[in-house]
Amino acid sequence: MSEQIEQALERKYEAGFYSEIESETFESGLDESVIRRISEMKGEPEWMLDWRLKAYHAWLEMEEPDWAHVDYPKIDYQAISYYSAPKSMKDKPKSLDEVDPELLRTYEKLGIPLHEQEMLAGVAVDAVFDSVSVVTTFREKLEEAGVIFCPISEAVHKYPELVKKHIGSVVPRTDNYFAALNSAVFTDGSFVYIPKGVRCPMELSTYFRINEMNTGQFERTLIVAEEGSYVSYLEGCTAPQRDENQLHAAVVELVAKDDASIKYSTVQNWYPGDEDGKGGIYNFVTKRGLCHTNAKISWTQVETGSAVTWKYPSCVLKGDNSVGEFYSVALTRGRQQADTGTKMIHLGKNTRSTIISKGISAGRSNNAYRGLVKMGPKADGARNFTECDSLLIGDECGAHTFPYIESRNPSAIVEHEATTSKVSDEQLFLCQQRGLDPEKAVSMIVNGFCKEVFKELPMEFAVEAGKLLEISLEGSVG
Amino acid sequence: MLKISDLHASVEEKSILNGVDLEINPGEVHAIMGPNGAGKSTLGYVLSGRDGYEVTGGDVKFEEQDLLDMEVEERASAGLFLAFQYPVEIPGVSNMEFMKESVNAIREQRGEEPLSAAEFLKKAKAACKQVQLPADFLKRGVNEGFSGGEKKRNEIMQMILLEPKLCILDESDSGLDIDALQVVADGVNSQRDGKRSFIVVTHYQRLLDYIKPDFVHILANGKIVKSGDASLAQQVEKEGYAFLGKAFEEAEA
Numbered sequence: 001m002s003e004q005i006e007q008a009l010e011r012k013y014e015a016g017f018y019s020e021i022e023s024e025t026f027e028s029g030l031d032e033s034v035i036r037r038i039s040e041m042k043g044e045p046e047w048m049l050d051w052r053l054k055a056y057h058a059w060l061e062m063e064e065p066d067w068a069h070v071d072y073p074k075i076d077y078q079a080i081s082y083y084s085a086p087k088s089m090k091d092k093p094k095s096l097d098e099v100d101p102e103l104l105r106t107y108e109k110l111g112i113p114l115h116e117q118e119m120l121a122g123v124a125v126d127a128v129f130d131s132v133s134v135v136t137t138f139r140e141k142l143e144e145a146g147v148i149f150c151p152i153s154e155a156v157h158k159y160p161e162l163v164k165k166h167i168g169s170v171v172p173r174t175d176n177y178f179a180a181l182n183s184a185v186f187t188d189g190s191f192v193y194i195p196k197g198v199r200c201p202m203e204l205s206t207y208f209r210i211n212e213m214n215t216g217q218f219e220r221t222l223i224v225a226e227e228g229s230y231v232s233y234l235e236g237c238t239a240p241q242r243d244e245n246q247l248h249a250a251v252v253e254l255v256a257k258d259d260a261s262i263k264y265s266t267v268q269n270w271y272p273g274d275e276d277g278k279g280g281i282y283n284f285v286t287k288r289g290l291c292h293t294n295a296k297i298s299w300t301q302v303e304t305g306s307a308v309t310w311k312y313p314s315c316v317l318k319g320d321n322s323v324g325e326f327y328s329v330a331l332t333r334g335r336q337q338a339d340t341g342t343k344m345i346h347l348g349k350n351t352r353s354t355i356i357s358k359g360i361s362a363g364r365s366n367n368a369y370r371g372l373v374k375m376g377p378k379a380d381g382a383r384n385f386t387e388c389d390s391l392l393i394g395d396e397c398g399a400h401t402f403p404y405i406e407s408r409n410p411s412a413i414v415e416h417e418a419t420t421s422k423v424s425d426e427q428l429f430l431c432q433q434r435g436l437d438p439e440k441a442v443s444m445i446v447n448g449f450c451k452e453v454f455k456e457l458p459m460e461f462a463v464e465a466g467k468l469l470e471i472s473l474e475g476s477v478g
Numbered sequence: 479m480l481k482i483s484d485l486h487a488s489v490e491e492k493s494i495l496n497g498v499d500l501e502i503n504p505g506e507v508h509a510i511m512g513p514n515g516a517g518k519s520t521l522g523y524v525l526s527g528r529d530g531y532e533v534t535g536g537d538v539k540f541e542e543q544d545l546l547d548m549e550v551e552e553r554a555s556a557g558l559f560l561a562f563q564y565p566v567e568i569p570g571v572s573n574m575e576f577m578k579e580s581v582n583a584i585r586e587q588r589g590e591e592p593l594s595a596a597e598f599l600k601k602a603k604a605a606c607k608q609v610q611l612p613a614d615f616l617k618r619g620v621n622e623g624f625s626g627g628e629k630k631r632n633e634i635m636q637m638i639l640l641e642p643k644l645c646i647l648d649e650s651d652s653g654l655d656i657d658a659l660q661v662v663a664d665g666v667n668s669q670r671d672g673k674r675s676f677i678v679v680t681h682y683q684r685l686l687d688y689i690k691p692d693f694v695h696i697l698a699n700g701k702i703v704k705s706g707d708a709s710l711a712q713q714v715e716k717e718g719y720a721f722l723g724k725a726f727e728e729a730e731a
Contacts, residue, residue: 426566429528430620432550433560434580434636435587444579448570448619 025084030077032056035184038083042153042187045160055173055183062177068339069368069400070308072245072282080247082185082218145201147231148193152220155191162193166224170253170290170316178249178284178310182218186251189219194229194260203458205234221252225260225295232263232458245273245307247282254289254297258319261296262289265457266313267465270305275363277335280307287311293319293348300456302465303330303340312370314343317351317382324353327453331446331469332365332397341371341402346379346412355386358450361397368400375412382412390420391449393442421449443470479504479541479675480525480644486535486700487524494520496700497536502644505672509686509711510679512697513719518679519563521697522646526560527553540644555587557643561633561650568620573632576620577602577639584640605638609665627658634665645669646677651685663688683715 026034035056039049064075142149148159155163173183190206206221225231248270256262264287273280283306289297299313315324326342344353353373361367373384390399405414423445431441447454447466454462480502487495494517502508512518523531525538527550538545540556548556568576581601582592593601603613609631621629630650637645650662666676666689678689686694686708694710695702698719704710 424566425529427568429550430562430566430568431576431580433526433554433562434576434640435551435554435584436579437549437551437583440579440583444571444576445568448568451570 026081028079028081030080030082030185034082038185038187041083042156044153044156047160047164048156051168051173052184052186055180056185058174059177059180059184062174062180064177065310068310068370069366069402070310070337070339072308072337075245075247075282077181083187141201145198146195147198147200148191149204150191152186152189152191152222155222159191159193162224163191163222166222166253166255167220168253170255170288171251171286176286179251179286182220182249182251182286186218186220189221189250190223191221192223192231192233194223194225194231196226197228198226199229200231203232203234205236217246217248217250219250221250222255223253223262223264224255225257225262227257228259229257230261232265234265234267234458236267236269245280245282246271248284248306250285250287252285252287252313254287256289256291256295256297256322258293258295260292261298263298263458264289264300264313266299266301266303267468268301268303268305268309269468271307272305272332272334272336273307275334277307280336281305282307283309283311285311287313288316288343289314289324290316291319291322291324291351294321295319296323296325298323298325298327298456299342300327300453301329301340302450302453302457302468303328303338304468306338307336309336309338309340311340312342312372314345315353316345316347317353317379318347319351320348321350321352322348323351325456326353326355326357326371327456328357329360329450329453329465329469330358330367330369331360331362332367333362333393334365335363336365336367338366339368339370341369343372343374344384345372345374345376346382346384347376348379348382350381351379352382353384355384355388356452357386357388358453359388359390359399360393360446360449361390361399362393364396366398366400368402370402370404372404372406373414373416374405375407375409375414377408379409380411382409384412384414386414386416387452388416388418389449390418391446392420392422393446480545481539482525482536483538484536485521485524485533485538487520487531487533489520489531493534494700495524498697498700498702500695500702502675502677504643504675505670506693507670507676507678507689507691509689509691509694510677510697511681511683511694511711511714516697517700518697519648520700522560522648522677522679525553525646526550526558551583552587554640554642555584559637559640559642559645561630561637561645561647563648563650563652565621565629565633567622567624569622571620572617573620574599574602574616577616577636580636581639601639605635608638608668609635610661611635626653627655630654630662631658631665634662638665638669642674644675644677646679648679649681650678651680651682659685660688683711686711 035052039052171179174180192204194200223233254262254264270281270283291297297315303309313326317324324344330338330340332338341357342355355371357369359367359369369388371386375382388401392399399420401418403416407414423442427445428438428441432438446469454465457465482498482500485495485498498521510518520531524533533546543556545553578598581598585592602616606613606615611631624632651659654662678691691708694706694708696704
């Protein structure tokens, strides 16, 4: 592989700055008292604390999964701080004017349109900084439509019945090791509720950022779309550049009632570690949606960051005629490792699912697709189509595909297609002969490869994702 | 415009070009013919700077610049264009995106303003028409699923759009039927403006019936062994390369 491609791949992480913000951070370590303190800080009702403690005790009995195609040193869960909040948050800001200006500058650096005047783009943002939600914009307009979009810690107080009813209903406390840990210590996240028949008037968006050293981020997102409603939601993630690894173990639960539709997009750009694999985020995330009759859930993810990714956004197609979709671009370079994919669980009749996965591996990284398609005994006429493409850049990286198919219904149809290709010297030469520099050439070839997925992203984020890929592939050429 | 002096080049340590001398003035069309393995395609690749083609001696001046010191894309910006014999596919990237990036990258290098989407589209449509490709070709992935003839016409379309100073056509006639050949030749001829120069690499005299060369050179064993006018191509067509006799045998030896 040509030297130019290699150079093109050595690039800097642009979101790697650290903000000097006074924070209140727990000492590292985890035991029951830490969970009680988190719950107390948030002034939670008794039921929420009970729920956390049950999760914690279950977690103690569980073992960290080791089946993924990733390799990392054992995590010391006692070396992590489970709560960090900017100090100025103690007296919650009522408006943007009251938010720590340094924090706002951080968001500006990240290009997050927090200011109201920048909100013309129609994106309502809930920003989670370390462990707490900082500000939620555009709330009024959403309230008019009856949409609830607020930090989940606030929802616990204001809408306890809704939270109580749905939290853990899709991802149970004991679902897996990381979900159990999250259930015990989750500090914030977003809560979205779309009432019956309402089409959410704007894109909703959350940005997550880990700022403090040695803190974990355990956010929890819960989206409930009542009958016939629609919502499109986007999350973005960044973290400072550090030599230590940091843990991010999030849970996202989606509930799509009859005829409802949820579109969930992620642009994940956590710090991936340096070229030798030092530092970076461990991204161990459980995302799952439940579809009732005729409902639809669509996951779109663009994953360029994290040292290790362990993530399988899934759909449980419980209701008849429900639809699940998964569109994914995962780019790994340097020493990054990704084991990502989806699960489509077909339970209802005539349920349909589509999986389009594009893995791009460069440097000495490893990129694995792992997907499960399960056709239950009652899933008459169910259909799945899976397309799984890998693109290799250079010859030191790896691409792996682990498809699992279980069909217990003879009328169900499952299709799986997979390809592996390389950015060839020939393609690069053609582009250069037409005047493009190698960086631009590689980014164009990769963008072309990802086109099917990008077109699923909300328009403004498709541009963002394309740019992110370009930055991710950018280097020191010239 | 182009002056090649005693050019030696090798691929994977195997010597392919063994001292090529060639001078091309503005507006001239030079045809390069020769038996298989003579180094015809290599010459095009070496001039355009492809990786893996190592220059082991000699030099090349392109409009007073030292061509061999330039990166591939710098040569392109300086006005050198290579029409590929087998253009590669770039799936998912539309012809339109590709050529717009290309045209604007080259314009930027030349210190010109980039074309707007509308300006570009107008030019691109006109170029398509010239090589009789439907405009929806612009929406298709670069060379993706194109037939052999479509690929060749697409190369000429790109050439028209980029307005280069020197065009190297690497067997742009191979695999074409007579109608497609005519289209390709018409496309090329439309770009002959008395200033633009061409190197036409071909196996067959047939193409030269349509693109009339000013000079014909026979390349054998990495050297130009004979040069002449268009009649040399006709002689090759009739008699093959054996007529080169001693000169050819020397080159072979």
